Amino acid sequence: MKITFFSTQPYDRESFLEHQSNPRFELVFLEEKLTEHTAPLVKGSEIICVFVNDMLNENVIRQLSQLGIQLIALRCAGFNNVDLKAAQAHNIKVVRVPVYSPHAVAEYTLAMIMTLNRKTHKAYNRVREQNFSLNGLLGFDLYKKTVGVIGTGHIGEVFCRILHGLGCNVLACDPVKKSAVEAMGIPYVPMNELLPVCDILSLHCPLHETTRYLVNSNTISQMKTGIMLINTSRGGLVDTKAIIVGLKTGKIGYLGIDVYEQEADLFFQNRSEQIILDDTIARLVSFPNVLITAHQGFFTQEALDQIALTTLDSIMQFTKGETLINEIRK
Numbered sequence: 118m119k120i121t122f123f124s125t126q127p128y129d130r131e132s133f134l135e136h137q138s139n140p141r142f143e144l145v146f147l148e149e150k151l152t153e154h155t156a157p158l159v160k161g162s163e164i165i166c167v168f169v170n171d172m173l174n175e176n177v178i179r180q181l182s183q184l185g186i187q188l189i190a191l192r193c194a195g196f197n198n199v200d201l202k203a204a205q206a207h208n209i210k211v212v213r214v215p216v217y218s219p220h221a222v223a224e225y226t227l228a229m230i231m232t233l234n235r236k237t238h239k240a241y242n243r244v245r246e247q248n249f250s251l252n253g254l255l256g257f258d259l260y261k262k263t264v265g266v267i268g269t270g271h272i273g274e275v276f277c278r279i280l281h282g283l284g285c286n287v288l289a290c291d292p293v294k295k296s297a298v299e300a301m302g303i304p305y306v307p308m309n310e311l312l313p314v315c316d317i318l319s320l321h322c323p324l325h326e327t328t329r330y331l332v333n334s335n336t337i338s339q340m341k342t343g344i345m346l347i348n349t350s351r352g353g354l355v356d357t358k359a360i361i362v363g364l365k366t367g368k369i370g371y372l373g374i375d376v377y378e379q380e381a382d383l384f385f386q387n388r389s390e391q392i393i394l395d396d397t398i399a400r401l402v403s404f405p406n407v408l409i410t411a412h413q414g415f416f417t418q419e420a421l422d423q424i425a426l427t428t429l430d431s432i433m434q435f436t437k438g439e440t441l442i443n444e445i446r447k
Contacts, residue, residue, distance in 0.1 A: 118436060119143045120190075121159045123151040124168040126385060128421060129192075136425040139433065150381065156180040164188040164432055169195060169412065170381035175203040182207035188435045192424050193415075195351060196445050197324040205446070212431040212443045216271050218420035223275035225414040226319055226349045229373035233345060233408050234259070260284040265315035267308070267331070268322030268350065269295045276321060277303055288315065291322070312339040317347065324351035334359040343370035349414045352378035357397050364404050372401070373408045384411040 118141055122129065125146040133144060145162070149155045151171035157180070159165055165186055167173065173181075173189065178200055181189070189204065191213040204211050232238050235256040243250065263286045266273050273291070277298050280287050287303045289295075294305050312318070318340070322328050332346065332355040340346075346369055348355055357378055363369035377383070379395055393399055401407050415424075431443050 118164065119145060119162040120164045120166060120432065121162040122146045122166045123149060123155070123171050124385065132421040132425045133429070136422070136429055139429075141436075142429075142432070151177065153177055153180065157184070159184050159186055162186065164190060164435070166190045166192055166428060166432075169193050169198065170384065171198060172381075173199040173204075175200050178203040178207055178209060182209060188212065188432065190428050190431055191445075192428050195323055197351060197353070199445070201445060210435065210441060211445045212428075212435075212441050213445055214424050214427045215443055217415065217423040217427065218417055219271040219275045221417040221420040222272045222321075222349055222414040223279055225375065226276055226321075226347055227279055229347055229349065229375065229408055229410070230259070230317060230319075230345065233371045233373050233406070238408070261286060262316040263288065263314050264317040264319065265290060265311045267291070267311075267318070267320050269293075269298050270321065270323075272350075273321035274298055276319060277301060308336070309339065312336060313341055315341060315344060317345040319347040320350045320354050322350060322354065324353045329353050330356040330359075332356065332360070334362065337363045337368055340368060342368055344368070345371035345373070347373045349373075349375040352376040352380055357401070361397070361400055364401075364407065371406050371408075372404070374401075375410045375414045376412055377409070380412060 120142055122144065125148060130146045137144060147158060149158065151167050151173065153176050156177050159181060163185060167189060186209060189199065189209055189211045194213060194215055196213055199211055201211060236254045240254055261284060264280050265288050266277050267290045269277060269289050269291045274295060274297055277287050277289060278301065281301050281303065288311050289298050289303050289305045290308050290311050291305065337359055360369065360372065364372060377398060383395065383398065401409060427443065431441060434441050
């Protein structure tokens with residue numbers, strides 16, 4: 118059985134080949150993203166495996182159906198890039214990896230906070246140039262700072278636990294309250310009460326119709342001046358143009374993003390020899406209090422192993438006609 122992988126990097130190939138033991142599976146790895154133009158590359162396959170920036174709109178899914186695709190396996194947790202209604206209409210099953218390593222993203226979120234705060238990235242570059250001055254590197258104690266966590270799923274819960282251990286005053290915001298979070302003494306508060314009191318705000322919620330542009334000009338106006346905003350979830354959670362205005366006025370004092378709404382045309386590729394035509398990200402990079410990384414939060418060995426194992430298990434369940442434990446339904 119031929120399985121075509123899109124948007125693959127060397128580490129994807131290594132991880133899946135290491136954990137793949139079924140001689141019936143033929144794994145084909147493509148560097149190209151899945152789009153309307155690359156969809157014909159699945160010819161001869163019954164299953165495809167895709168990542169966060171692959172396009173699975175109605176037109177693409179129609180093409181996939183015509184080419185005989187029966188299963189779409191997402192090697193990620195989010196599925197905002199998939200038209201589930203179209204997949205269901207064309208009788209294509211969709212599975213994902215709901216949990217790979219919540220610790221990977223939660224710990225990376227802390228790393229972004231610490232880097233922005235203590236400016237270790239700037240200190241590293243200074244010392245390499247024999248500049249040992251501390252001027253401009255002043256940070257603050259995280260201890261007793263108020264941190265708002267929007268979204269307390271697997272990642273959000275682990276992040277809450279880390280911050281609680283650091284002695285932060287953690288506030289949670291999620292329509293579904295989690296007993297494990299409440300057991301730490303962390304209260305759930307409405308967003309309009311959380312924003313004015315937070316020193317740091319971290320986003321850990323999925324992207325869908327109700328969360329798109331959760332951070333916008335209105336919500337930014339409610340935030341404490343100088344707030345640190347961190348997004349390691351999905352780029353579409355924030356209105357980037359509003360963020361830039363917030364940075365220019367000083368309302369947002371620090372910004373750390375590992376995701377970007379237009380990242381599909383930038384991330385996971387070496388573009389150092391190219392002219393970047395995206396003026397928005399170019400403007401973001403120009404701010405001294407902004408830290409941008411290229412969707413790296415998930416990138417640990419443990420997470421890659423779990424992604425491969427869970428995806429291959431789902432594919433095996435499909436080939437055996439078993440219940441798809443990780444199926445996404447509209």
